[in-house]
Amino acid sequence: xxxxxxxxxxxxxxxxxxxxxxxxxxxxxxxxxxxxxxxxxxxxxxxxxxxxxxxxxxxxxxxxxxxxxxxxxxxxxxxxxxxxxxxxxxxxxxxxxxxxxxxxxxxxxxxxxxxxxxxxxxxxxxxxxxxxxxxxxxxxxxxxxxxxxxxxxxxxxxxxxxxxxxxxxxxxxxxxxxxxxxxxxxxxxxxxxxxxxxxxxxxxxxxxxxxxxxxxxxxxxxxxxxxxxxxxxxxxxxxxxxxxxxxxxxxxxxxxxxxxxxxxxxxxxxxxxxxxxxxxxxxxxxxxxxxxxxxxxxxxxxxxxxxxxxxxxxxxxxxxxxxxxxxxxxxxxxxxxxxxxxxxxxxxxxxxxxxxxxxxxxxxxxxxxxxxxxxxxxxxxxxxxxxxxxxxxxxxxxxxxxxxxxxxxxxxxxxxxxxxxxxxxxxxxxxxxxxxxxxxxxxxxxxxxxxxxxxxxxxxxxxxxxxxxxxxxxxxxxxxxxxxxxxxxxxxxxxxxxxxxxxxxxxxxxxxxxxxxxxxxxxxxxxxxxxxxxxxxxxxxxxxxxxxxxxxxxxxxxxxxxxxxxxxxxxxxxxxxxxxxxxxxxxxxxxxxxxxxxxxxxx
Amino acid sequence: xxxxxxxxxxxxxxxxxxxxxxxxxxxxxxxxxxxxxxxxxxxxxxxxxxxxxxxxxxxxxxxxxxxxxxxxxxxxxxxxxxxxxxxxxxxxxxxxxxxxxxxxxxxxxxxxxxxxxxxxxxxxxxxxxxxxxxxxxxxxxxxxxxxxxxxxxxxxxxxxxxxxxxxxxxxxxxxxxxxxxxxxxxxxxxxxxxxxxxxxxxxxxxxxxxxxxxxxxxxxxxxxxxxxxxxxxxxxxxxxxxxxxxxxxxxxxxxxxxxxxxxxxxxxxxxxxxxxxxxxxxxxxxxxxx
Ligand SMILES: Cc1ncc(C[n+]2csc(CCOP(=O)(O)OP(=O)(O)O)c2C)c(N)n1
Ligand SMILES: [Mg+2]
Numbered sequence: 001x002x003x004x005x006x007x008x009x010x011x012x013x014x015x016x017x018x019x020x021x022x023x024x025x026x027x028x029x030x031x032x033x034x035x036x037x038x039x040x041x042x043x044x045x046x047x048x049x050x051x052x053x054x055x056x057x058x059x060x061x062x063x064x065x066x067x068x069x070x071x072x073x074x075x076x077x078x079x080x081x082x083x084x085x086x087x088x089x090x091x092x093x094x095x096x097x098x099x100x101x102x103x104x105x106x107x108x109x110x111x112x113x114x115x116x117x118x119x120x121x122x123x124x125x126x127x128x129x130x131x132x133x134x135x136x137x138x139x140x141x142x143x144x145x146x147x148x149x150x151x152x153x154x155x156x157x158x159x160x161x162x163x164x165x166x167x168x169x170x171x172x173x174x175x176x177x178x179x180x181x182x183x184x185x186x187x188x189x190x191x192x193x194x195x196x197x198x199x200x201x202x203x204x205x206x207x208x209x210x211x212x213x214x215x216x217x218x219x220x221x222x223x224x225x226x227x228x229x230x231x232x233x234x235x236x237x238x239x240x241x242x243x244x245x246x247x248x249x250x251x252x253x254x255x256x257x258x259x260x261x262x263x264x265x266x267x268x269x270x271x272x273x274x275x276x277x278x279x280x281x282x283x284x285x286x287x288x289x290x291x292x293x294x295x296x297x298x299x300x301x302x303x304x305x306x307x308x309x310x311x312x313x314x315x316x317x318x319x320x321x322x323x324x325x326x327x328x329x330x331x332x333x334x335x336x337x338x339x340x341x342x343x344x345x346x347x348x349x350x351x352x353x354x355x356x357x358x359x360x361x362x363x364x365x366x367x368x369x370x371x372x373x374x375x376x377x378x379x380x381x382x383x384x385x386x387x388x389x390x391x392x393x394x395x396x397x398x399x400x401x402x403x404x405x406x407x408x409x410x411x412x413x414x415x416x417x418x419x420x421x422x423x424x425x426x427x428x429x430x431x432x433x434x435x436x437x438x439x440x441x442x443x444x445x446x447x448x449x450x451x452x453x454x455x456x457x458x459x460x461x462x463x464x465x466x467x468x469x470x471x472x473x474x475x476x477x478x479x480x481x482x483x484x485x486x487x488x489x490x491x492x493x494x495x496x497x498x499x500x501x502x503x504x505x506x507x508x509x510x511x512x513x514x515x516x517x518x519x520x521x522x523x524x525x526x527x528x529x530x531x532x533x534x535x536x537x538x539x540x541x542x543x544x545x546x547x548x549x550x551x552x553x554x555x556x557x558x559x560x561x562x563x564x565x566x567x568x569x570x571x572x573x574x575x576x577x578x579x580x581x582x583x584x585x586x587x588x589x590x591x592x593x594x595x596x597x598x599x600x601x602x603x
Numbered sequence: 604x605x606x607x608x609x610x611x612x613x614x615x616x617x618x619x620x621x622x623x624x625x626x627x628x629x630x631x632x633x634x635x636x637x638x639x640x641x642x643x644x645x646x647x648x649x650x651x652x653x654x655x656x657x658x659x660x661x662x663x664x665x666x667x668x669x670x671x672x673x674x675x676x677x678x679x680x681x682x683x684x685x686x687x688x689x690x691x692x693x694x695x696x697x698x699x700x701x702x703x704x705x706x707x708x709x710x711x712x713x714x715x716x717x718x719x720x721x722x723x724x725x726x727x728x729x730x731x732x733x734x735x736x737x738x739x740x741x742x743x744x745x746x747x748x749x750x751x752x753x754x755x756x757x758x759x760x761x762x763x764x765x766x767x768x769x770x771x772x773x774x775x776x777x778x779x780x781x782x783x784x785x786x787x788x789x790x791x792x793x794x795x796x797x798x799x800x801x802x803x804x805x806x807x808x809x810x811x812x813x814x815x816x817x818x819x820x821x822x823x824x825x826x827x828x829x830x831x832x833x834x835x836x837x838x839x840x841x842x843x844x845x846x847x848x849x850x851x852x853x854x855x856x857x858x859x860x861x862x863x864x865x866x867x868x869x870x871x872x873x874x875x876x877x878x879x880x881x882x883x884x885x886x887x888x889x890x891x892x893x
């Protein structure tokens with residue numbers, strides 16, 4: 001099987017992330033899958049940025065720790081990435097600006113000295129075009145025709161006019177030809193050939209998948225305030241506002257955004273907001289208002305490393321409990337945590353259906369890792385889920401008698417009451433943050449208060465049938481079951497495949513519906529022999545929930561809270577150790593050179 | 604058939620303190636809605652939390668009793684979803700000038716086409732009498748037993764600065780004037796801030812009916828030119844600058860510019876709420892990911 005990991009590293013501000021996407025698309029258009037993963041500190045210029053592109057013949061959805069070809073845009077990139085090279089991998093660098101004679105390059109690693117700046121300048125470009133040269137050079141090593149890259153350049157830069165396209169194409173060719181003329185490319189062990197007539201795959205980030213899913217679901221109003229790693233949802237929605245007739249509002253703060261979407265939902269349109277932990281704090285009060293007034297809202301919470309400002313550009317899954325318990329009082333809400341791009345696209349649509357059918361707040365949990373990584377998907381993986389709007393009333397009714405109000409909070413068997421929207425004759429009512437009578441007027445009448453709580457809670461009976469059980473990955477009967485949720489699906493599933501291939505009897509359960517817990521999921525947990533919880537936080541928040549609601553216990557845990565998500569290798573190593581009784585509770589941490597993250601580059 | 608004042612009535616009796624200015628605001632809003640020919644089903648009244656926040660409960664239209672301070676964003680969401688609706692927002696001085704002040708400034712500059720009525724009793728009523736952002740310096744309240752140190756906010760000057768297009772003040776002691784001002788605010792295309800000086804018989808012993816009676820005068824009777832922004836600004840500060848000798852009411856400032864929803868081509872053909880969401884075509888959008 002052909003699999004290959006390319007990494008480009010250098011200072012921020014040199015288009016590193018963009019070039020990863022271009023490189024990946026060369027292959028996703030010609031029959032391969034790609035996963036593209038970026039790491040960057042919270043700086044605009046300077047600091048070490050990396051983008052990893054993993055290519056494969058089968059679906060790939062997570063990065064790995066070992067690189068096969070590194071493009072080092074400065075000396076530090078060589079230093080930082082050479083300890084993580086595969087045996088016969090290569091490093092492309094430019095001896096004109098990186099004197100690496102003092103570095104001890106691991107045995108077997110090939111060095112390709114390419115004058116990237118010079119070749120870029122020869123094409124009429126500058127520093128920024130070194131990436132293009134490097135991609136050309138990389139394609140030469142892989143034996144891939146450079147023309148596929150030229151096509152992408154034409155499409156991507158076409159709008160900017162002919163000159164920039166020509167310069168980029170010739171920069172790519174310069175890199176390609178340089179390698180061919182100076183090195184014996186047949187010695188580079190990784191080779192790819194384009195697959196003719198293959199369907200182009202879609203390459204999207206988690207945030208793009210959520211956004212496009214929302215558009216597919218008919219979102220009409222979107223309001224937000226920028227915050228990494230949720231900002232790109234706002235950017236995407238804003239870019240699409242005319243194409244799909246969506247009102248997209250960058251508000252004065254997250255409080256406004258949340259309250260605006262509640263107002264919009266009350267008026268009858270599908271509405272959504274997105275933020276990260278700090279902004280979610282500000283939305284909490286209005287999430288409760290949506291619950292009390294039974295207004296359907298969808299809130300995306302893309303987690304970063306907390307608490308407080310934390311590590312703004314790194315990842316974690318530590319807001320699960322916060323999301324589940326957000327806002328005062330007892331009330332029903334749904335929390336969904338998709339694990340990959342297709343799930344993000346499809347689950348977002350379901351979120352709108354659940355919000356409207358049950359007239360409740362629905363929270364979609366993502367994190368920096370899922371939100372900002374790219375994966376390729378087959379178009380058939382993205383579904384159009386039929387729209388269900390529940391008891392929404394948009395047609396005029398009989399006019400109300402004078403002084404009367406519509407029973408918007410009518411006691412019903414399923415707990416869901418009819419919901420006329422403003423403009424509908426005969427539906428006049430108040431959406432209220434206060435406890436209320438059926439006719440929406442406020443009340444402190446004890447019996448009515450209790451009945452209203454019960455009415456709202458009763459929705460769970462129907463809702464329960466829609467809560468999807470976790471996905472079981474690996475053999476049905478296993479010695480050990482890894483339990484994970486949300487974005488950690490991809491590293492865990494990949495580790496399971498490898499462990500199974502090694503003959504180990506191990507499987508995994510991945511939850512998307514994390515709250516309320518699906519009953520079937522609880523049964524599946526109980527049926528497992530031994531459970532290990534795998535989470536991207538320090539306190540095993542989901543594990544605690546399962547202990548409480550499923551009454552299960554765990555023989556071990558694999559946790560990570562250093563700012564990165566789990567890599568498949570981490571899960572592989574530690575799951576094996578736990579299975580063999582060598583480890584029990586593990587907290588994974590990477591030991592990269594300190595300069596990777598600190599003062600050296602900070603300006 | 605046009606809706607009458609009675610059509611805007613509800614079965615429940617208001618539960619404010621005897622003598623509360625909220626009764627008069629309620630009367631004036633119902634009258635202004637009838638006067639401007641609004642229909643009950645096409646009108647939305649959004650409120651915050653406070654004594655004032657209860658007002659929508661007594662106006663039979665669509666309504667949203669939202670959160671303390673969040674009146675304007677909730678109203679904004681509703682208006683942008685269905686620009687055909689007549690949207691009124693109302694809340695207290697604490698609600699609008701304290702906890703929710705940020706929203707006021709931004710709603711002004713957006714020129715959201717709605718009418719915002721602030722029940723300005725210069726006190727926190729519902730929470731039993733603490734200083735509000737418009738309480739006068741030195742005022743002794745439960746939260747400022749030794750006298751309020753800060754100077755009050757000047758809401759009208761602030762709204763003018765933030766480019767609101769209709770800035771007015773009325774007084775609960777003059778219902779006909781209050782009704783007219785609210786009706787003009789409703790008819791104004793753009794954002795209208797109406798600051799209503801309101802008596803609070805329970806908690807505000809300073810700004811009493813007697814206090815107001817000797818100080819209030821009507822700008823329009825003095826021939827104020829409401830298109831003159833500089834003059835408007837001057838008048839908006841007259842109360843404090845005159846040592847509260849003179850407290851003007853009436854329309855301070857009025858201007859025309861496109862409203863926020865006017866500038867949204869997304870709404871040209873149909874209001875958001877009337878757009879079909881069952882036939883979203885994703886083919887072009889998804890192809891961009893290739
Ligand atoms: C977030 C929040 N903080 C505090 C309160 C308590 N609270 C309710 S009304 C109010 C102040 C009311 O004053 P104002 O807005 O002037 O309205 P009034 O009662 O005077 O009409 C406060 C502090 C609340 N409901 N929500
Ligand atoms: Mg007040």
